[in-house]
Amino acid sequence: MGKNERLLADEDDAFATAARVKYYNIVIDSGQGAEITDVDGNAYIDLLASASATNTGHSHPHVVQAIQDQAAKLIQYTPAYFANTNGAELAPRLTALAPISGPTELAWGNSGSDANDAIIKFARAYTGRQYIVSFTGAYHGSTYGSLSLSAVSLNMSRKIAPLLPGIVKVPFPDPWQRLAGESEDAFVDRMFKAFTLPFETYLPAEEVAAVVIEPIQGDGGIIKAPDRYLRQVVDFAHDHGILFAIDEVNQGMGRTGKWWSIQNFPGLEPDLMSVGKSLASGLPLSAVIGRQEIMESLGAPAHVFTTAGNPVTAAAAMATIDVIEQEHLLDQSRILGEKAKAFFEAEQQKYPFIGDVRMYGLDGGIDIVDPETNAPDPVATTKLIYRVFELGAIIISLRGNVLRFQPPLVITEEQLNKAFVILAQAFSELAAGQLKLPANADQIGW
Ligand SMILES: Cc1ncc(COP(=O)(O)O)c(C=O)c1O
Incomplete structure (x- = not known):
């Protein structure tokens, strides 16, 4: 028995099923840049970036240094009572980066989930209204x-x-x-009609506090809302005094080749937004950011957490922003994302089981479908991702049949090309009918 198996067996009796979506039976031991290594010493190219939480790559030296220096100085003093040096410097740096014009404030959290709870709290407090509108396919947290x-x-x-x-x-x-x-225009018209239907039938617009959306849905399949659709939603919201709130937890921090996914819709600005995951390169730090008048609508202690924005996580976030700026990771995401798009589109020409290819920077969703019916093919998808794993890269599926392509933004061209070779081999083996489901297939995926 290898170390992977032994440790997983040890963990199994003590670990709740609800707390992990299972894919591969490995225990991750170390990581550097876009490569991770398991406890048996197997190395993998990481095409998942810890669910888009390590955009700067694993253990980036600048981030590690910042964490180590700060840990030696002061690990924790609760920001719920006193400011700390890094947190005090980070707050104005992050609000200045936010895609909101005018005075902007933030409040810290420990996870993307609590930052989205915060959107609900601040939106209700500011508007004095109770309803919130969100979308099917959305993942906002736990x-x-x-x-x-x-x-x-x-x-x-x-x-x-x-x-x-x-x-x-x-x-x-x-x-x-x-x-x-259906044409794009007809589709947008029909979907916007579906958006307004509740408002026409049972949902008084003057009682709605906010519309909350991932402008590019992450776990829903890496899907950008049609441009005109989102603009119509924002116009509708603002015409009715409803706040426009966005979730940038998965798609922010450079993932799509811009700081924020909403910047893929030029001119649109949120009233409130949530950030997390890659904000502190994976240390637990999140933020709700919003227009000052909205953020001032609650009094203390309506939104305080003992460890949120603590000195170490704030140091990691400062270093993360340094790395994204100094290593031009927005450009890197865009340029390498173009290469990835070209690769998947070329494969799509070869194999009818590759359906829609969506890529926004190093941020891709690739549908795997039944070539006869065009219906989602989760069995083929599981075969593919498992084979890619066996060949030395980590990729997972979304919604059963979407390949989730989100490598760290620091992935090198050489690593990316190596990943393409692995993916191409898995595609060709699937086409040749050579791939089998792994024994634990029923435990794999969402
Ligand atoms: C879009 C989005 N929002 C919120 C969350 C929740 O973040 P966390 O797991 O840090 O609570 C996630 C996590 O996957 C996410 O993808």
Whole structure:
């Protein structure tokens, strides 16, 4: 028995099923840049970046140095009572980066989930309204508030109702909603009609506090909302005094080749936004950021956490922003994302099981479909991702049949090319009927 197996067996009796979506039976031991190594010494190219939480790569030397220096000086003093040096410097640096004009403030959190809870709190407080509109396919987190906003997996709401009241779901305009032969314009019109339907039938607009959306859905399949659709939603919201709130937890911090995914919709600005994951290169730090008047609508201690924005996580975030700026990671994401797009589109020409290819910077969703019916093919997808794993790269699936392509933004061209060789081999073996499901296939994926 290898170390991977032994440790997983040890963990198994003590670890709750609900706390991990299983893919491969490995225990990760170390990582550097875009490579991770398991406890048996197997190395993998990481095409997942810890779920987009390590955009600067694993253990970036500048981030490590900042964490080590700060840990030796002061690990924790609660920002709930006193400011700390790094946190005090980080707050104005991050609000200046936010895509919000005018005075902007933030509040720290420990996870993307609590930052989305914060959106609900501040939006309700500022508007004095109770309803929140969110979208099918959304993943906003695992706390009661954020999971109540989400709609991507039944296991997230099964057995634990009642969820947070006052949340209304409308369909996200994803490609699977599109009818055969429907033009982009007709699709956008139909989806916007579906958005307004609740407001015309049972949801008084003057009682709605916010619309919360991932402008590019992450766990929903890496899907950018159509440009005109999102603009119409924002116009509608603002016409009715409803706040426009965005979740940048997965898609922010350079992932799409811009600081924030909303910048892929020029001219649109959120009133509130959530950030997390890669903000501190994976240390637990998140933020809700918003227009000052909204953020001033609650008094202390309405949103304090003992460790949120602590000295070490704030040092890591300062160093993370340094790395993104100094190593031009936004450009890197864009340029390498173009290469990845060209690779997947070339493979798509060869293999009819590759459906839609979506790529926004180093941020891709690649659909695997049944060539006959064009229907999602989760079996083929699991075969593919498992083979890619065996060949030395980590990629996972979303919604059963979408390849999730989100490597660290520091991935080198050489590593990227190596990943393409692995993916191309897996595609050709699938086409030749050579791939089998792994023994634990029923435990793999969402
Ligand atoms: C878009 C989005 N929002 C929020 C979250 C929740 O973040 P966390 O897991 O840090 O609570 C995630 C996590 O996957 C996410 O993808």
